[in-house]
Amino acid sequence: MSGSNHEVRRSYFSDDSRELACGALVDEVLEQVAEGDGERLNDHQQHCPHCQAAITEFHRVWSPFRRLADEPVPVPRRFRASVMHEVERLVHDVGYTLQLTDQGAIRVASRVVAAIARGVARRVPGVRFVLGRTTQSHVADLIATATGGRRHPDSGVGVLGRTAVIDLAVAVTYGEQVHHIAHEIQRRVKAELQNNIGLQTIAVNVTVDDVLLAPGDHPG
Amino acid sequence: MEAGVDDAYLVRRAQEGYLDAYAELVDRYSGLAYRVALRVVGNHHDAEDVAQEALVGAWQQLPNFRAQSTFSTWLYRIVTHRALNRVQRQHPSNSLDVIGDVADACAGPAVRLERDLMKDAVTDAIQALPPAQRITVVLHHLEGLSYAEVAAVTDSSVAAVRSHLFRARRTLGVALQQWR
Numbered sequence: 001m002s003g004s005n006h007e008v009r010r011s012y013f014s015d016d017s018r019e020l021a022c023g024a025l026v027d028e029v030l031e032q033v034a035e036g037d038g039e040r041l042n043d044h045q046q047h048c049p050h051c052q053a054a055i056t057e058f059h060r061v062w063s064p065f066r067r068l069a070d071e072p073v074p075v076p077r078r079f080r081a082s083v084m085h086e087v088e089r090l091v092h093d094v095g096y097t098l099q100l101t102d103q104g105a106i107r108v109a110s111r112v113v114a115a116i117a118r119g120v121a122r123r124v125p126g127v128r129f130v131l132g133r134t135t136q137s138h139v140a141d142l143i144a145t146a147t148g149g150r151r152h153p154d155s156g157v158g159v160l161g162r163t164a165v166i167d168l169a170v171a172v173t174y175g176e177q178v179h180h181i182a183h184e185i186q187r188r189v190k191a192e193l194q195n196n197i198g199l200q201t202i203a204v205n206v207t208v209d210d211v212l213l214a215p216g217d218h219p220g
Numbered sequence: 221m222e223a224g225v226d227d228a229y230l231v232r233r234a235q236e237g238y239l240d241a242y243a244e245l246v247d248r249y250s251g252l253a254y255r256v257a258l259r260v261v262g263n264h265h266d267a268e269d270v271a272q273e274a275l276v277g278a279w280q281q282l283p284n285f286r287a288q289s290t291f292s293t294w295l296y297r298i299v300t301h302r303a304l305n306r307v308q309r310q311h312p313s314n315s316l317d318v319i320g321d322v323a324d325a326c327a328g329p330a331v332r333l334e335r336d337l338m339k340d341a342v343t344d345a346i347q348a349l350p351p352a353q354r355i356t357v358v359l360h361h362l363e364g365l366s367y368a369e370v371a372a373v374t375d376s377s378v379a380a381v382r383s384h385l386f387r388a389r390r391t392l393g394v395a396l397q398q399w400r
Binding site: 026027030031034057058061062064065067068069073075076079080082083084086087088118128129130131169171210212 | 225229233238239240241242243246247250251254255258259264268271272275276279338341342361362364385386389390392393396397
């Protein structure tokens with residue numbers, strides 16, 4: 001902190017000083033710099049040592065804010081999971097598969113079945129988006145409450161023992177063979193759930209209810 | 221696989237009850253919610269609470285979202301309102317760790333010390349602003365929202381935003397000049 005700079009500071013920001021020595025308003029010059037326009041000098045500023053000194057000083061003063069704006073702010077680990085846990089708690093998903101073995105019972109939450117089904121379906125070529133949710137009535141009621149009654153009527157996952165009924169709503173890319181994509185989703189989801197979870201009877205209902213342009217394509 | 225699906229599509233499906241559509245929105249906007257909360261409330265613990273409350277609250281309020289604004293603008297509004305409530309309930313903390321803890325392995329001890337001092341000066345200066353000025357500074361100068369967008373988020377006018385920023389910049393200028 002030099003003595004000359006200290007003098008400049010007092011003159012710029014003391015309570016009774018709203019103008020530079022040339023009459024330019026301090027706040028307007030500071031705004032100019034803060035808005036990133038400090039390099040674009042007007043006719044007066046190009047020939048005014050007071051304005052140029054102020055702009056130089058304000059660049060120094062404001063530089064920490066530029067750095068702050070550019071600094072990444074990492075989101076805490078598990079934050080997203082924590083948010084969705086709370087959201088899911090609101091709809092209270094309690095459905096489970098049940099498989100009895102000699103060693104005991106194996107239960108898999110229906111949301112896990114749904115997640116696996118969605119994950120498999122998403123990897124089918126031509127599929128752009130996949131959605132699914134449980135269809136248990138009390139869950140549907142809670143969702144209806146939370147969403148004002150606006151919900152999709154026929155998409156979900158129901159499980160009972162080693163039987164699962166899975167409804168998936170999918171969006172596909174315009175121009176793809178829709179029936180081929182739907183058949184491929186059914187085949188892959190059924191195979192995955194049989195091999196991965198040990199389900200025996202599986203119905204996979206596919207509703208193609210959106211067609212989206214390929215990324216980069218524009219209407220017309 | 222989900223490239224090209226815009227926010228409006230996800231909002232509409234989330235309003236229909238699809239949790240995974242909302243999960244995608246949470247993926248996209250967790251950073252925004254947490255960053256704004258941190259810069260307004262001033263500490264990581266409260267910021268995480270505020271951001272989570274905002275995103276869960278947004279899910280509960282989805283039926284009221286009428287797409288008159290973008291989802292991001294709507295979320296900015298929810299986060300800033302909840303952050304404002306939080307700061308008005310608490311005493312100012314001594315540390316506003318808004319820059320984060322990203323280490324610069326190339327920086328020497330003197331540079332790191334300089335940056336720590338600068339960080340403290342900036343964060344203390346922001347922390348000392350009245351809440352309304354603090355929010356306008358965060359939204360405009362740190363988040364890059366226009367005056368009109370800040371006015372929309374804060375339910376105020378462009379003139380009020382401009383006034384807040386004028387006063388805030390002067391206060392910040394005084395604080396940082398004294399530090400330098």
